[in-house]
Amino acid sequence: MSAVLELHQVSKSYGAGPTLVHALVDVSLAVRVGELVAIMGPSGSGKSTLLTIAGTLEDATSGRVMVGGTDVSNMSANDRARMRRRFIGYVFQSFNLLAGLTATENVSLPLELDGTRASTARAQAREALGGLGLGDRADHYPDELSGGESQRVAIARAVVGERSLVLADEPTGALDSLHGEAVMRLLRSACKGGVAGVVVTHDAQLASWADRVVFVRDGRIVDQTAPYDRSERLAVPGLDR
Amino acid sequence: MSVRHALLALLSEGPKYGLQLRQEFEARTGEVWPLNVGQVYMTLQRLERDGLVESDDEGEDGPQKGYLLTELGRTELARWLAPPPDTGVPPRDELVIKVLIAMRVPGVDVPKLIQAHRRRLVGMMQYFTRLKEDAREDEIGLLVVADAEIYRLDAVIRWLDSAETRLRNLPAREPSAPEPSVSPRRRRAGVLR
Numbered sequence: 344m345s346a347v348l349e350l351h352q353v354s355k356s357y358g359a360g361p362t363l364v365h366a367l368v369d370v371s372l373a374v375r376v377g378e379l380v381a382i383m384g385p386s387g388s389g390k391s392t393l394l395t396i397a398g399t400l401e402d403a404t405s406g407r408v409m410v411g412g413t414d415v416s417n418m419s420a421n422d423r424a425r426m427r428r429r430f431i432g433y434v435f436q437s438f439n440l441l442a443g444l445t446a447t448e449n450v451s452l453p454l455e456l457d458g459t460r461a462s463t464a465r466a467q468a469r470e471a472l473g474g475l476g477l478g479d480r481a482d483h484y485p486d487e488l489s490g491g492e493s494q495r496v497a498i499a500r501a502v503v504g505e506r507s508l509v510l511a512d513e514p515t516g517a518l519d520s521l522h523g524e525a526v527m528r529l530l531r532s533a534c535k536g537g538v539a540g541v542v543v544t545h546d547a548q549l550a551s552w553a554d555r556v557v558f559v560r561d562g563r564i565v566d567q568t569a570p571y572d573r574s575e576r577l578a579v580p581g582l583d584r
Numbered sequence: 585m586s587v588r589h590a591l592l593a594l595l596s597e598g599p600k601y602g603l604q605l606r607q608e609f610e611a612r613t614g615e616v617w618p619l620n621v622g623q624v625y626m627t628l629q630r631l632e633r634d635g636l637v638e639s640d641d642e643g644e645d646g647p648q649k650g651y652l653l654t655e656l657g658r659t660e661l662a663r664w665l666a667p668p669p670d671t672g673v674p675p676r677d678e679l680v681i682k683v684l685i686a687m688r689v690p691g692v693d694v695p696k697l698i699q700a701h702r703r704r705l706v707g708m709m710q711y712f713t714r715l716k717e718d719a720r721e722d723e724i725g726l727l728v729v730a731d732a733e734i735y736r737l738d739a740v741i742r743w744l745d746s747a748e749t750r751l752r753n754l755p756a757r758e759p760s761a762p763e764p765s766v767s768p769r770r771r772r773a774g775v776l777r
Contacts, residue, residue: 553710
């Protein structure tokens with residue numbers, strides 16, 4: 344399957360001279376349709392920088408970033424913004440919902456900004472919310488939703504429409520373990536439904552939902568797990584199936 | 585996981601056949617701990633020898649032999665279910681010892697060693713997460729057992745993370761500097777330096 348996101352030897356530096364910081368060094372990574380990749384590393388390892396560059400919110404100092412087969416560094420700012428709105432969804436730790444808009448309006452907003460007719464956008468938003476079990480919360484405002492519901496709205500906003508790449512930064516945030524699990528189940532099923540996903544986290548439990556876990560230290564990819572093979576059986580003491 | 589006590593628990597519901605015990609054990613542990621036939625019958629023989637269960641006939645051991653819990657067995661089950669009176673420290677993890685020793689062996693890349701273990705543990709965690717993902721909501725045994733494994737692995741991974749951070753934050757020691765002396769408390773804890 345084709346790669347939705349490709350990073351080729353991407354480096355990112357901040358500052359200059361004695362204050363020069365190498366946030367990313369020679370990072371290469373490809374994420375295919377249907378695949379969920381976790382970027383795991385401690386605070387300050389560069390994992391969030393990797394995500395903002397992958398999401399075209401920030402430019403790399405060197406290297407190439409390809410989204411859907413197109414090199415984003417060759418795109419105009421306008422084209423890039425349009426591509427971002429249309430094809431890339433973001434899920435943040437703090438759900439970043441707009442307080443004055445209902446769940447449906449929060450989800451439909453990026454579609455409407457992109458020129459989709461309001462009625463069509465709202466219908467798509469309701470469908471996405473319904474798919475995440477929020478059909479009966481569609482007209483509620485963020486302050487009427489629980490943390491778990493708010494994050495599901497944020498996921499609906501990230502996967503609605505023609506999104507082909509979903510980027511998530513510690514998406515389970517302050518949710519308790521079972522609500523966090525529900526969020527990861529939704530991201531997994533979004534990926535299976537034909538989206539490529541990248542989640543950055545320091546939390547191994549979150550990362551373990553991914554098909555592949557990439558370990559980052561000091562701005563470099565130092566290691567990764569083999570793509571997950573469902574037919575494989577682990578030799579764990581007491582477990583021999 | 586004590587197969588012994590699990591079998592006692594199943595028999596506390598009433599007399600059961602060997603085969604039935606094996607099937608019920610697997611069903612309740614979400615098939616995460618499959619038993620081979622021999623393991624079940626061997627354990628039952630030992631339980632009978634120790635007077636914790638009784639068999640219903642003098643015939644051959646096999647799937648059709650019935651078992652029932654004795655009073656002694658019931659007491660043993662209750663004792664096992666209650667919190668252990670022992671407040672001692674749990675046995676030390678082999679990985680802790682491995683990392684402690686690696687820190688002392690010249691030429692060992694400790695962060696690399698830590699990462700190799702982390703990758704393996706995360707891989708195992710992916711396995712149990714996948715079991716959960718594929719499980720139905722009512723497969724409660726499987727879900728609970730998979731959670732137990734995941735939290736256990738998570739604790740080890742977090743410990744590796746903190747060990748790595750402590751090593752990174754360590755000021756470089758001058759080659760000529762004397763070894764810091766070992767405090768009595770540290771000696772008690774068995775920590776090498």
